[in-house]
Amino acid sequence: MAANNTITLFDLQVSTGATISPFVWATKFAVAHKGFDLDIVDGGFTGILERTGGRTERLPAIVDDGKWVLDSWGIVEYLDQTYPDRPLLIPDESVAALTKALDAWFWPAAVGPWMRSFCADYRDVCFEHDKDYVTSTREVMLGGKLEDLQKGREDRLCAISAALEPLRMALREHDFLGGSRPNYADYRIMGGFLWLASLAQTPALAADDPLRPWIERVRGLYGGLGNHPGLFEIFGLEQRAGDPDPFNRAAGTGGIFKRNTGPASTAAETKAITAKKD
Ligand SMILES: N[C@@H](CCC(=O)N[C@@H](CS)C(=O)NCC(=O)O)C(=O)O
Numbered sequence: 001m002a003a004n005n006t007i008t009l010f011d012l013q014v015s016t017g018a019t020i021s022p023f024v025w026a027t028k029f030a031v032a033h034k035g036f037d038l039d040i041v042d043g044g045f046t047g048i049l050e051r052t053g054g055r056t057e058r059l060p061a062i063v064d065d066g067k068w069v070l071d072s073w074g075i076v077e078y079l080d081q082t083y084p085d086r087p088l089l090i091p092d093e094s095v096a097a098l099t100k101a102l103d104a105w106f107w108p109a110a111v112g113p114w115m116r117s118f119c120a121d122y123r124d125v126c127f128e129h130d131k132d133y134v135t136s137t138r139e140v141m142l143g144g145k146l147e148d149l150q151k152g153r154e155d156r157l158c159a160i161s162a163a164l165e166p167l168r169m170a171l172r173e174h175d176f177l178g179g180s181r182p183n184y185a186d187y188r189i190m191g192g193f194l195w196l197a198s199l200a201q202t203p204a205l206a207a208d209d210p211l212r213p214w215i216e217r218v219r220g221l222y223g224g225l226g227n228h229p230g231l232f233e234i235f236g237l238e239q240r241a242g243d244p245d246p247f248n249r250a251a252g253t254g255g256i257f258k259r260n261t262g263p264a265s266t267a268a269e270t271k272a273i274t275a276k277k278d
Pocket residue numbers: 012021022023045057058059060070071072073137
């Protein structure tokens with residue numbers, strides 16, 4: 001049992017003091033969801049191996065009453081297995097499967113394109129002593145100079161935002177991805193938005209984005225865990241002439257979102273698709 005109801009978490013921070021890693025953000029929320037207090041071990045990108053006594057090169061890592069647990073997903077499994085009487089992060093195996101599917105879509109659709117659009121910001125916000133390491137590793141990772149990759153991002157941001165439509169559709173009808181209460185799916189995806197907020201020095205989402213209420217709702221949980229003062233404003237993206245719509249105002253008018261209540265509800269559609277061409 002966690003001593004003093006507290007779990008130690010090794011953080012991955014930037015110079016503002018905010019957490020940068022989406023994995024660490026998701027883990028902070030996971031620990032809070034279980035009702036534990038967080039004892040944060042500060043630090044940036046370099047020196048992780050030394051800070052953790054040689055146990056890991058990647059974060060998050062937690063220590064629960066002397067027991068080390070690595071890996072964000074491993075930590076969630078550990079927390080639910082060890083503390084099944086506290087609110088479950090993954091209340092059913094289906095949540096694990098759906099969260100993995102959502103995460104596998106979200107990274108290439110949004111996190112990757114945002115990374116390419118904010119990679120120099122990412123480096124610039126890091127601690128001075130981390131900048132050389134972050135520059136060299138991220139240039140290999142992304143295959144180019146950070147400044148060159150980031151260039152022209154204003155031409156890309158509306159399209160990246162538009163790709164988030166599946167989240168908007170789901171959250172139009174539910175307060176959380178977990179339904180009426182948050183679960184690990186919310187924290188996992190929120191990790192990506194908070195990663196963005198830790199580094200993006202220009203907004204990436206429209207001020208009236210339908211995702212905003214959910215983002216603010218989740219950020220406000222557990223005493224405002226997602227409202228660290230070092231985070232940048234992510235809302236305020238302006239649509240310029242020629243940019244695609246940053247979100248679809250007409251979304252959700254067909255398929256699963258159009259309830260079939262009998263022939264009257266489909267009459268117009270039937271008429272349109274059966275109309276004879278002259
Ligand atoms: N599978 C791991 C991935 C963790 C990971 O890649 N963490 C990154 C931060 S997002 C890290 O520690 N990077 C350190 C580095 O780049 O040196 C998990 O889910 O915890």
